[in-house]
Amino acid sequence: MNAEIISVGTELLMGQIVNSDAAFIAKELTGLGIDSYFQTVVGDNPGKITEVIKIAESRSDLLIFTGGLGPTHDDLTKQTVADHLEEALVMDEAGLARIRRWFERSGRDMTKNNELQALVFKNGIAFANPVGQALGSYIEKNGIGYLLLPGPPRELEQMFLQFVKPFLSGKYEDQQVISSTTLRFFGIGESALTTMLDDLIRNQTNPTIAPYAGKYEVTLRLTANAATEAICRELLEEKKAEILAIVGDYHYGDGAESSLAEVVGNRLLAQKCSISAAESLTGGLFQAELVKVPGISEVFAGGIVSYQEGAKQHVLGVPEHILEAYGMVSPECAVAMAERARELFDTDLGIAFTGVAGPDRLEGKPAGTVWIALSRKNGPTAVQGFLFLRDRLGNREQAVMQGFDMIRRNLQDSGSAE
Numbered sequence: 001m002n003a004e005i006i007s008v009g010t011e012l013l014m015g016q017i018v019n020s021d022a023a024f025i026a027k028e029l030t031g032l033g034i035d036s037y038f039q040t041v042v043g044d045n046p047g048k049i050t051e052v053i054k055i056a057e058s059r060s061d062l063l064i065f066t067g068g069l070g071p072t073h074d075d076l077t078k079q080t081v082a083d084h085l086e087e088a089l090v091m092d093e094a095g096l097a098r099i100r101r102w103f104e105r106s107g108r109d110m111t112k113n114n115e116l117q118a119l120v121f122k123n124g125i126a127f128a129n130p131v132g133q134a135l136g137s138y139i140e141k142n143g144i145g146y147l148l149l150p151g152p153p154r155e156l157e158q159m160f161l162q163f164v165k166p167f168l169s170g171k172y173e174d175q176q177v178i179s180s181t182t183l184r185f186f187g188i189g190e191s192a193l194t195t196m197l198d199d200l201i202r203n204q205t206n207p208t209i210a211p212y213a214g215k216y217e218v219t220l221r222l223t224a225n226a227a228t229e230a231i232c233r234e235l236l237e238e239k240k241a242e243i244l245a246i247v248g249d250y251h252y253g254d255g256a257e258s259s260l261a262e263v264v265g266n267r268l269l270a271q272k273c274s275i276s277a278a279e280s281l282t283g284g285l286f287q288a289e290l291v292k293v294p295g296i297s298e299v300f301a302g303g304i305v306s307y308q309e310g311a312k313q314h315v316l317g318v319p320e321h322i323l324e325a326y327g328m329v330s331p332e333c334a335v336a337m338a339e340r341a342r343e344l345f346d347t348d349l350g351i352a353f354t355g356v357a358g359p360d361r362l363e364g365k366p367a368g369t370v371w372i373a374l375s376r377k378n379g380p381t382a383v384q385g386f387l388f389l390r391d392r393l394g395n396r397e398q399a400v401m402q403g404f405d406m407i408r409r410n411l412q413d414s415g416s417a418e
Helices: 020-032 046-057 077-085 093-106 112-118 153-171 190-196 198-202 229-250 260-270 285-290 309-316 320-326 331-345 392-417
Strands: 002-008 035-042 062-066 089-091 119-121 125-127 136-141 144-149 177-185 208-213 218-226 251-254 275-279 300-305 349-355 369-376 381-387
Touching (some): 002 020, 002 046, 020 035, 020 062, 020 153, 020 177, 046 062, 046 077, 077 089, 077 136, 077 144, 093 112, 112 119, 119 125, 125 153, 136 153, 144 153, 190 198, 190 208, 190 218, 198 208, 198 229, 218 229, 251 260, 260 285, 260 392, 275 285, 275 331, 300 309, 309 320, 320 331, 331 381, 349 392
Parallel strands (some): 002 035, 002 062, 275 300, 275 349
Antiparallel strands (some): 125 136, 177 218, 177 251, 208 218, 349 369
């Protein structure tokens, strides 16, 4: 079973709104074991919509339309599909009654054109709209299914999950299950990662391996198909183990929605490891990312943004002789900042960032020069230097990511030691 998603709306073509409907449906289809190889966006034009339908019919078994079911003159999807199929549309009385009740409750007059939202295929199936007015509809002809869904994401998602998904699941229950997982890596580029995994990628069958370069990180999407979800999970775990045996040192977590900050924050919570921060060039960006993690107040004591030299010396307490001898952009300053933060807040860890965000040089150091130090109670203070080649914001963001990775590795090493 191959499905094709056809999103109707000139506003999508013009970039006025993001096509979140297609992303939602594609993800749901994957869970149902229905392949989706094509997605098309077409404007509110009957001729163009018909052209798209003909192309889709030549390569797909299920055509899923989103948008164009409303009451206005540019809502043409339903009528265009019906004309193309030479199928009649009829009024769904239950749906029409619900639309009328909605207008009555809202105290608004219902204009005649709102009745168009209750039209469905005479020889098809209607889907109720739990949170809106336009009904969904399905019809099958010449071995191809045509599914029409409303465009507003809230309406489409509720209708799909409540009515359409069970319908498709029952209709295509003999389809194989498709399951995916995402592995996330930091500290290695896409080209280096794929080179190290070259044999696995070249010889991939089931599961498949798809690398993606993200913002400062790389992800691998593993996709398996099998008769059951349990078999898929087993295949994915086996392939994951093979991959991590090669590049596991750079792997920080799984899941399409997780981030390095979330993973590190949750590990701090799990290990009950308290932390504080001292930031210069990052200007509080590290702390802003850390506090996005729910419950982080249990382990995050606080931090100091000491941007100028005076603040480093008189507020944070960096010794004057270090600033005079080595300057603010130095490993010695980073170490002193991390240790002072840890001491001031009495935490297990103290992390510090200092450097040159750019665009100008500072203390003779080029933009992108960064020193990050991580101090651990009753342990040594680690410090690392970097030269990032991004713009001012990019240098700051990459420094924060590198700091989180230092904490991740430290927690991992301390956990192994225990």
